[in-house]
Amino acid sequence: MRAFAALLDRLSFTASRNAKLRLIRDHLADAPDPDRGWALAALTGALSFTAAKPAMIRQAVEARVDAELFRLSYDYVGDLAETAALIWPARHGANREPELSEVIDTLNTAKRGEVQGLLEGWLDALDADGRWALLKLVTGGLRVGVSARLAWQAAADFGGVEVADIQEVWHAQTPPYADLLAWLDGKTERPSAMAHGRFRPVMLAQPIDEAIDLPRLDPAAYAAEWKWDGIRVQAVSEGGVKRLYSRTGEDVSGAFPDVLAALNYEGAIDGELLVLRDGRVAPFGDLQQRLNRKTAEAKLIASHPAGIRAYDLLAAEGEDLRALPFAERRARLEAFVAAIGSDRIDLSPLVPFETWKGLAARRAEPPPGDPQSAEGLMLKRLDSVYEAGRPKGPWFKWKRDPHLIDAVLMYAQRGHGKRSSFYSDYTFGVWTEDADGIHVLTPVGKAYFGFTDEELKQLDKFVRDHTVERFGPVRSVTATREFGLVLEVAFEGLQRSKRHKSGVAMRFPRISRIRWDKPAKEADELATLERMLD
């Protein structure tokens, strides 16, 4: 438990992705079996304990600590599990410190009424870090900034294999992953990937460079389709096991019972998850309401019905289709989707074209209907097999040109990790008129990338030299009609938003240029943005 607790503690304060990978990789190398497998399960979200409730922890603490001292402490610390972990009075020699695997095995078989006693015994035996890790584990939700994908990458780094290989076998394995780890140790062959409802690593596209790539590509060798603005998913239904995976292989089934119920087939579809109303794509914001939830409420499902627009067919009736060329898979897909006959699963249509110029015109002026909300086009070579990762050549994405506006820098916030000494997160605004007809800035977005390291230094200097006020890690900078820094901001789309004072919210904003030359008063007006609303 000690090593696992130290790992969680380190991860929770580490911002850098590479550093997190190193910490997890080293843990997999150093910790014994089966503890390291359980650690991997905890980090990938494969464990869920709900037996211990906050009230139980509170009760256990109050039985040992004066209520007034506990109250003062909780007020100061602000988090129940953390307060409990810190304040728990040590009972030296009370018990041997439990191993992670011991805790998990015991909890898995414990009766409901036994949990509190077990927990108290372990809390007595652990130190403050160990108690914190234990409480995080048993109350479900480590929240140490690690995604399943990151943990898999670390496992891949540890074993010297591709992350796609891990994803391929992952869903056929169960914690504590003895076979998987033995393979990563180099002791055995890769374990079987054969399991119903497993995830297949996703094929991704390279962004196209119009000037370089298009002249070299033969339009007759490619199919084109719209790049829908939802989230890429894999919908698997095999032998009665139905699963919906994100493109990184995380199981998102829980949030989409409506989609899951519609998976009445035997196979694996690659598609875009969208909110579909009467067969029409709703704005991305509608889908966002349903993301990042463990479960879904009936009301939300009814008002925001989700569905899948199918791109590809990876398996059908027990047959793996991934080695077939795209054209063949596409033909199989069309028949497959037609046979399902559900209004929650439709086909992403191909976009007919003859020349790149003709296709460019469709991309610039999509026909009425759903294509107008598409992010752009996908090009797929007709003979391309379905391979994991982002190979260069077979698939390209050809996004629509971003929207651009000129906005004025209003606030800057310190970054994290590597950037913690820089003001690197920028809130910018555009001009609007207040009730008295005076020009004021209203914030319309926040961006923290798009600039070079050199530009970051210049921006940081500007912020420090023109600070008006400081609020913790945030500084406001001079931003008036007469003086301010204009930022050219690129973004993918604009939606109405009640949560933002300006009434608009940007998708994917980034700094595309710093306009040192442009006077602040010539930045854009809110009215310009309102005309761009999707």
Place this chain on the structure above:
Amino acid sequence: MALKATLTRMSLPDHGFASVLRPTPGGLWCPEGDFYIDPPRPVARAVITHGHADHARAGHGAVLATPETLAIMGERYGADFAGRTQALTYGERLKVGGVEVSLAPAGHVLGSAQATVRHGGLTITASGDYKRRRDPTCAAFEPVPSDVFITEATFGLPVFRHPPDTQEIGRLLRSVQQFPERAHLVGAYALGKAQRVIRLLREAGYDETIYVHGALERLNRLYEHFGVDLGPLAPATGSKADFAGRIVIAPPSAIADRCSRRFPDPVTAFASGWMSVRARVRQRGVELPLILSDHADWDELTATLTELSPQEIWITHGRDDALRRWAELEGLTARALHLVGYEDEDDD
């Protein structure tokens, strides 16, 4: 920095203690000897418990302190920091006016002392800041039986239980091993904490050169002069690549700011008792918190008070509410003096 020392609670019942030592708006004052202990503003005569800036200020008429504390003050403020100085070694007793003054080790930093005032059969000890665990850079705390024990309560909440030093230093060394391409930038208070971290690293077997920020150099030399061997040190200047895999010690204010950019992708560590609370770690943007404090934690505070069992406990600063509650449960008499002007550790 709050310079005013105000007293919000003046109504102490008198057991004769007030003629020995009493809280006043100008700080703890001894009427019979006419001197203050750690006064926040310049006074004619002061007894100084230790060299931290909130306790040891410049400009007093006369200062009585340990030789080490006098040296620290001279280093920080210049030789003319007071009109007159007088050194008192640990255990020596001195008549000051109508009272007897002595100093005992407080275990806080080099030269730190508890000031004991005896008069008319009463003994009051003002402990200043103190800790009970071993510190290789200063003398260990010595309990002085007293009628009144005046304590700090910086970490006076039962959530503060500082782990063993070796465990924290072990975490730093493990991280250095794990991230050999990064510098480890350790924020540590310039007086006491920095030298303790260095000394603890040496005890853990780390004999590489340790790089130090310019602000620490003079105090490091002073510690060495008083016999604390800090091993190979070098100024933290040079090109970025020189610091890969190295440990750099800097004052807390330097670790998250522009100064940190001189080092390769630094792991920012911070050695402070506050690092046991996660919100404080995040607030400071610290990646590797090291729970190392020069103040007594909850267990040390309560053990000290139990051991001494004085007639009265006076609490100068910190979390007096929780410590008073504890005293109440233990049947001890504790009062909050609410002396203002003393800072939380590392809140610089």
